[in-house]
């Protein structure tokens with residue numbers, strides 16, 4: 417059986433590793449000159465910046481991505497973040513995430529325990545947003561800000577733009593798999609290890625090869641057109657999201673197209689800074705609910721010093737893009753950094769913005785449409801087809817697991 421994969425991002429590579437291990441002949445085509453998509457390193461001034469991710473694996477060594485990497489034999493070390501995360505409160509103090517209840521009244525604290533326990537068991541069936549859900553039960557300024565900060569950092573969305581049921585699935589997964597970790601060597605170490613697995617299983621990865629068409633015969637996929645030739649395949653896996661995939665063949669399934677229209681990509685801005693001293697001093701995420709734009713920050717060099725030149729720290733902030741005025745959004749983010757680190761010396765290494773065809777998330781969380789397409793044996797994986805309750809790369813891994821359950 418032959419599988420052709422469009423795109424060598426994390427989703428394509430996980431699928432390629434799994435299928436090549438199962439004995440499939442695997443061929444991957446990537447339009448860029450490098451593999452890894454939005455999950456690989458980008459060297460700049462001796463710092464290991466990245467093409468997308470903040471070098472963080474949301475559920476660390478115990479989550480779905482870690483278990484899939486282990487399953488396919490990709491040797492990656494994931495260093496647990498310690499503490500899991502911290503919140504900068506209104507007074508400017510950093511409190512452990514688990515202590516967030518101390519910021520609200522005793523009555524609300526008691527109510528929170530009951531409401532959360534009930535809602536985790538019986539998730540809302542309607543489309544109530546996470547913001548409205550928080551408002552409905554608590555009407556609390558701090559909780560609303562924390563909800564925005566958490567959704568902004570982990571999903572690049574405002575709490576008003578995520579269904580409460582999806583965030584509750586995420587909270588469930590946080591209890592199940594626990595907190596984040598940082599892959600030794602950064603996210604490039606993960607995708608490079610997957611490339612090694614695929615090649616050692618006899619698979620081929622072609623870079624600088626943009627797939628132009630998906631070939632369909634009698635409702636089933638028969639191959640692709642790339643580099644001026646047809647390549648036949650028994651199955652085709654697309655790592656480029658449902659919408660982009662439909663541009664490569666003639667899709668006339670109106671219901672499917674209507675569903676895709678609802679899955680909007682999420683936008684975001686990442687600011688990478690360098691400092692001689694640790695600005696956070698730990699390897700967890702810092703949530704910043706009182707900042708104007710920045711939702712959270714990490715300092716990955718506390719887990720893996722090799723991500724920066726000797727004696728330096730790499731700090732990365734993330735913010736949801738709230739308006740179309742990109743310059744202003746970036747200025748507000750830079751302003752936040754000054755307020756968050758008063759009097760500290762740091763150098764802005766790079767500001768990266770993500771939208772359109774290179775977004776933070778191809779399908780905003782809660783709007784994924786699964787791995788199937790209207791064409792037989794054509795599947796979609798990656799962050800356009802995440803599994804339920806999966807934050808970013810954990811969602812990518814859960815989606816790949818679902819696709820593989822159907823295929824294998």
Ligand SMILES: Cc1cc2nc3c(=O)[nH]c(=O)nc-3n(C[C@H](O)[C@H](O)[C@H](O)COP(=O)(O)OP(=O)(O)OC[C@H]3O[C@@H](n4cnc5c(N)ncnc54)[C@H](O)[C@@H]3O)c2cc1C
Pocket residue numbers: 422423424425426427428445446447448451452453454455467468469470471472473474625626627628655656684685686734770774775776777797798799800807808809810812
């Ligand atoms: C700023 C930012 C911060 C993030 N932080 C984190 C984080 O800390 N932790 C985390 O878990 N996640 C994070 N994410 C999300 C994570 O990076 C993505 O979920 C993940 O990398 C998506 O992988 P993918 O395989 O779905 O897509 P991609 O990485 O986009 O891979 C798709 C590949 O397909 C290729 N391609 C497109 N069209 C074609 C074609 N026609 N022919 C051939 N190839 C094609 C593209 O070039 C690309 O390489 C972050 C994302 C951003 C942008």
